[in-house]
Amino acid sequence: MLSKSQISFVLSLHQKKYRKEHGLFLVEGLKSIQEFAHSSFQIHTIFYNIEHQNLLPKLPSNINLFEVNNAELAKISTLKTPQGILAIVYSPKDNIIIPASFRNQFTIVLDGVQDPGNLGTIIRTADWFGFKQIICSEDTVEAFNPKTVQATMGSLARVAIYYENLISVINELSIPVYGALLDGNSIYKTNWGKEGLIILGNEGKGISANVISKINQPITIPRFGETESLNVAITAAIFCSELARNRN
Amino acid sequence: MLSKSQISFVLSLHQKKYRKEHGLFLVEGLKSIQEFAHSSFQIHTIFYNIEHQNLLPKLPSNINLFEVNNAELAKISTLKTPQGILAIVYSPKDNIIIPASFRNQFTIVLDGVQDPGNLGTIIRTADWFGFKQIICSEDTVEAFNPKTVQATMGSLARVAIYYENLISVINELSIPVYGALLDGNSIYKTNWGKEGLIILGNEGKGISANVISKINQPITIPRFGETESLNVAITAAIFCSELARNRN
Numbered sequence: 001m002l003s004k005s006q007i008s009f010v011l012s013l014h015q016k017k018y019r020k021e022h023g024l025f026l027v028e029g030l031k032s033i034q035e036f037a038h039s040s041f042q043i044h045t046i047f048y049n050i051e052h053q054n055l056l057p058k059l060p061s062n063i064n065l066f067e068v069n070n071a072e073l074a075k076i077s078t079l080k081t082p083q084g085i086l087a088i089v090y091s092p093k094d095n096i097i098i099p100a101s102f103r104n105q106f107t108i109v110l111d112g113v114q115d116p117g118n119l120g121t122i123i124r125t126a127d128w129f130g131f132k133q134i135i136c137s138e139d140t141v142e143a144f145n146p147k148t149v150q151a152t153m154g155s156l157a158r159v160a161i162y163y164e165n166l167i168s169v170i171n172e173l174s175i176p177v178y179g180a181l182l183d184g185n186s187i188y189k190t191n192w193g194k195e196g197l198i199i200l201g202n203e204g205k206g207i208s209a210n211v212i213s214k215i216n217q218p219i220t221i222p223r224f225g226e227t228e229s230l231n232v233a234i235t236a237a238i239f240c241s242e243l244a245r246n247r248n
Numbered sequence: 249m250l251s252k253s254q255i256s257f258v259l260s261l262h263q264k265k266y267r268k269e270h271g272l273f274l275v276e277g278l279k280s281i282q283e284f285a286h287s288s289f290q291i292h293t294i295f296y297n298i299e300h301q302n303l304l305p306k307l308p309s310n311i312n313l314f315e316v317n318n319a320e321l322a323k324i325s326t327l328k329t330p331q332g333i334l335a336i337v338y339s340p341k342d343n344i345i346i347p348a349s350f351r352n353q354f355t356i357v358l359d360g361v362q363d364p365g366n367l368g369t370i371i372r373t374a375d376w377f378g379f380k381q382i383i384c385s386e387d388t389v390e391a392f393n394p395k396t397v398q399a400t401m402g403s404l405a406r407v408a409i410y411y412e413n414l415i416s417v418i419n420e421l422s423i424p425v426y427g428a429l430l431d432g433n434s435i436y437k438t439n440w441g442k443e444g445l446i447i448l449g450n451e452g453k454g455i456s457a458n459v460i461s462k463i464n465q466p467i468t469i470p471r472f473g474e475t476e477s478l479n480v481a482i483t484a485a486i487f488c489s490e491l492a493r494n495r496n
Binding site: 031117121125128130131132155158188221222225226227228231233234237241242245 | 279365369372373374375376377378379380399401402403406436469470471472473474475476477478479481482485486489490492493495
């Protein structure tokens with residue numbers, strides 16, 4: 001039986017403010033929790049229903065375990081349809097850019113992406129294609145937003161997310177800067193070098209003007225139909241796929 | 249001032265049952281409504297706030313127009329953040345498969361996609377790449393679900409959606425059947441012919457067994473990382489992009 005204070009503590013973690021304050025975030029669903037359990041992340045507490053009793057991954061002994069009923073889970077879950085198991089996980093320390101780890105590879109850079117589902121899908125897609133790092137502008141949605149965590153399907157346990165001032169990072173890394181723009185060169189005719197940043201913009205406003213000024217390779221996904229734009233997670237996927245194709 | 253019966257009528261169209269019964273669905277946001285106004289779809293009613301008074305597209309005279317305040321819009325909207333304008337639109341008659349219109353081109357076929365946002369994103373992406381038709385299994389989420397309509401960003405006005413028994417359609421069309429599977433040939437090494445169906449499966453269960461048995465070209469997006477799967481809208485986008493690349 002969960003106490004009132006346990007419930008209100010988990011509920012507080014539905015909000016960014018308290019996630020930051022406590023350095024904790026929520027992960028739901030057995031598969032995702034398993035991914036975090038087998039990563040460098042540390043788990044604080046797991047709440048599980050009886051069906052998950054024998055499914056718990058092998059866990060270090062310092063994790064608090066609480067068996068709860070479905071009504072209790074519904075109270076603390078961020079989901080309309082709770083998945084029977086919810087974990088509180090420690091946020092990692094802020095990742096610090098080490099320029100050498102961005103050499104000889106391509107890195108997705110998000111400028112102001114706002115939709116948590118889009119960010120989560122981009123992290124999952126990056127993981128599929130073997131990208132281990134994503135750089136986000138400081139105003140990009142938080143990676144530990146429950147909707148983002150959910151959409152990553154566990155990939156957040158493997159892909160490091162950096163929140164940075166993009167102009168400073170671009171200057172510091174000093175590698176080619178590709179950007180997804182509507183008036184660039186065809187992505188299908190791009191000669192990719194060996195390294196670079198791939199800048200993708202906000203859902204409505206695109207890439208901000210000061211970041212556009214840093215792009216030396218504007219790239220476009222050719223349009224054959226009439227819609228004005230592609231979703232940013234779709235754009236990210238097509239860039240990841242083209243880069244993967246180029247690696248082959 | 250909206251009457252109670254107007255409000256309850258619009259609210260009924262939040263539900264699939266009443267959308268079917270009345271042959272109507274909802275579209276929100278000026279840009280999307282403009283796309284429908286300039287398409288073969290017929291608009292029934294538009295509710296708009298005063299800021300949209302001078303922004304209404306040129307409309308046929310048989311459309312009901314109601315200026316409403318933001319509180320009224322919030323009552324009838326399907327969105328957390330209403331966009332100041334909401335239209336009731338007539339659903340088209342069920343699209344009937346004409347086999348000749350699937351020759352000499354590729355068509356995305358969805359087997360049981362459940363998430364309305366995924367379907368909407370697939371429709372928008374298909375439109376970008378110039379695909380004019382999508383075939384859905386009968387258990388795929390409804391294209392007129394408000395979340396789907398929203399995610400298409402107006403592309404639903406241009407892409408025809410067919411709901412069909414997939415086995416019957418595959419037999420009837422008799423063109424090559426490609427399918428997104430985890431153990432197929434690399435999409436980057438596929439020799440695309442001139443026509444075909446591209447089957448994509450349900451978010452959790454993939455393609456159903458009887459449809460898999462009809463696939464003669466299993467195709468895989470090579471994985472470089474560790475996540476188990478790609479989101480279905482992402483998979484659709486990478487197929488669309490590869491086919492577009494092949495057209496060039």
